[in-house]
Amino acid sequence: MHKPLLVPEFLDRARTHYGDDEAVVATTGERxxxxxLGERADRFSAALQERGIEKGDRVAVLDPNTHYHLEAAYGIMQLGAVHTPLNYRLTPDDFEYILSDAGVDAIYADYDFADRIEEIRDEVPTETFVTNDADAVEGDWEDFDGVLEETGTDYDRPEMSEDEIITINYTSGTTGDPKGVCRTHRCETIHAYLLVGHQEITDDDVYLWTLPMFHANGWGHIFAVTGIGATHVCTRGVDAADIFETVRSEDVSYMCGAPTVLNMLTEYYEENEPETTGDADIRLATAGSAPPEATIRTVEDQFGWYLKHVYGATETGPLITTSDARRHFEDGSDDRFRIKKRQGLAYLGTEIRVVDEDGEDVPRDDETLGEVVVRGNQIMEKYWGKPEATEEAFNDRVAGYYHTGDLATVDENGMIAIQDRKKDIIISGGENISSIELEDTLFDHPDVSDAAVIPSPSDEWGETPKAFVVPASGDPEDPGVTEGDLEAFTRENLAGYKTVHRVEFVEELPTTATGKVQKYELRQEEWGEEDRMVGEG
Structure with missing residues (x-):
């Protein structure tokens, strides 16, 4: 028997079986x-339909982790329209590119970020603009709650196919331009099923939103947590004191956090010694850079939380592996740290390989380096409007697998450990940063003759951008510009998280005989004292 896998059915199921149960604890204090939640989503669906939104149209959401994002997302997807979440850390120029590239017809934007859309609204194809506090926003914006009040709950839900695109998530590309990762009903649904199993999500879970909902739909938790009937606890940002207080007051049982968030919590704990749990045991998932052993030890032995290290990319669901392999370690043993620092074993129904340049599997010796490639039902359909990039992503070393660009070793149990990256990407605090975009920005500075940007190890962020700069003066001792000047220049021209934080002035960059900059040589120099050339948060 074949039954189509459709994402609106996650909310349908929750309404059917948990209609009277708490779904959302809002940042406004409402519950x-x-x-x-379903009625508000229905009203938003009806409002969008009245404004001409149809199946297949793209609708953007720019919001921190509030109840409005959940309502907007399901309101969009119930129409078969394409949920297009936006990273609220981006600049107006970034938003102009994405809204134009995706051909976005309507946008809901939180009042804290709507001004960045207002700045470029005449340059984009978007015609419908909604915010959650129209009085706080300049320009002609409709008020979300006002729109819901004046709109009924009736809308026409179209027939949908599981192979149709339902979300587009933009991710930084190595060339600087963001790429729209297209995900179907089917891959979102199967990824949510995998989350429920591997993350052990149950209907009595209370999930704290410390992970941005725009990140691959919050790693798929807008589907998994909703469908299972658990409770969403929303936030407007990450603050250590608030997290510990909310964990206690709401009896949080599950949350996610990049290693940078864990560092923040650790520092606060060491200074304030707060209570770390309510009445529930806590599971915490972390991804991005591998957490250092000291971080895992603090989270598990002092906070009393159980840590799961997972791995993936926006293109892959995102999650494709887990280090939560309890037959390979004992919970109380120090050996668990060695396992939990690895990216780990493949998720169910997911095929992970580590292959050499000829597409052959590397030996399971935990020494030979290869690229991580993956097949699975949770993998993206394509890049929006970029067929050549799609073809390369799935066929570079071996046909039919998504190529992650991460270089890893694999041990005797098939557990992978990321050691380096093939892609020109820096992952700082869980955010992808294009080295090339940073270099292009630095080239625009009049006192910069040449530049190469690489990841540099950071205790706080896992890794942070570092620029090797050949000054226009030709003299690294008297460059005519300071490190602070270049940091400020990148901050003015790019999203804040992309700022260059370290600069080294040099006479020349190492190059090949054909003039190509040898970044690998720079990375080896920068990471010489480290075990691997990727960050540990």
């Missing part, structure tokens, strides 16, 4: 049941 919504699943019936109430």
């Amino acid at each position: 919504f049941t699943y019936d109430e």
